[in-house]
Amino acid sequence: MISVLLFVAGISIDKKTEDVQLAFGDYALYCFISVSLVLFAGFMSGLTVGLMGIDENDLYLKLAVGFQEEREQAKRLLPVISQHHWLLVTLLLSNALATEALPIILGYMTCGIIAVILSTFLIFIFGEVLPMSILTGPKKFYLASKSVPIVKILMYIFYPISKPSAWLLDWWLGLNHSKSLDNDHLKSIIRLNSSSSYRDSFIPGQINIINGAIDMKKKLVKSYMIDINKAYCLSSDLVLTRNTLKNITGQGYSRVPVFYKNNPQEIMGVLLMKNLVGVDENCTIENSGVKLKRVMLVGQEATILEVFNMFQKQNRHMAFVTESDGKRIIGIITMEDVLESTLNRKFR
16 A cells, blocks of 8 residues: 555656645645555554554453454454564554655655654654554454454565564564463452452452462472371271260261271271261271272372362372371371362361
8 A cells, every 4th residue: 555655656756846836636646645644554553552462362261251242353363463473563564664654745745844743743643642542442352353354465465574574583582472370460360350340250259269279289288287196097906886986976077097906107098987887886997897998198298289189080088198208107188178278268
């Protein structure tokens, strides 16, 4: 477009001198070209800020959970936004050509100083401020998606210049320009959302759960385990009398560790309280025929998230915590402890 306008302007001028008076037709032509250059420069300037300010993660988010219109907009924008440097060079080059050509055209209509002042004013107001305000406003996704066909045409028109420049920038600066958030940033965003007036903003209980889930991979088992000497355990040679069974069930536990002859370092398994229903009295746990659940071991340096995943994978609710070398048992951790660490509250 710029090349065509400049070509038309060049044809209409054989030789420019200060004494030559422009014909009305030439004057109208230069006015048309000047207006076109200002609008084109503004369009490119607005798109530079609008398109380059869109993060790929935002588009993927709209594709996943956005409304139908938002998903369609994201589909149109992603192929262009993903070509970050190619798009950037194309928009900057188009804008530069328009802004540099404008004073030249205005120079044919008036003197040099006035041409510079006039072009600066026009570019500042109509080529920078207004288009940037519009294309970064609430309708930016809609307007940006509508401009994609024009942008693609420009990308291929300036391909010989913009694409090699983009390759160089890709090699120098890298390809990944999407913003990634760490855990602290995510928690801050969630906290800010809770203080907003939106109907679907988070409530304190939700924030507590989300923050706890985010921190699961930082929290260590050794900080939330129950010391083996304080845990309620049973010996394999314990005789299951009526009073003993009443005492065991009265503890309120659904699972209890069982050690061989009360030696915490020799684990036999985990006793499910429901399996004591109908068990023969006056016999030891070892000889009662009650099946014990297999033992699961975790290191004290394991994270709460790792233990949670192990519980899910192995369908367990209790694990025995060992020292770093795995030779000595120092505690137990249950699914309840994992949930307490995640929710940041005690259940009892």
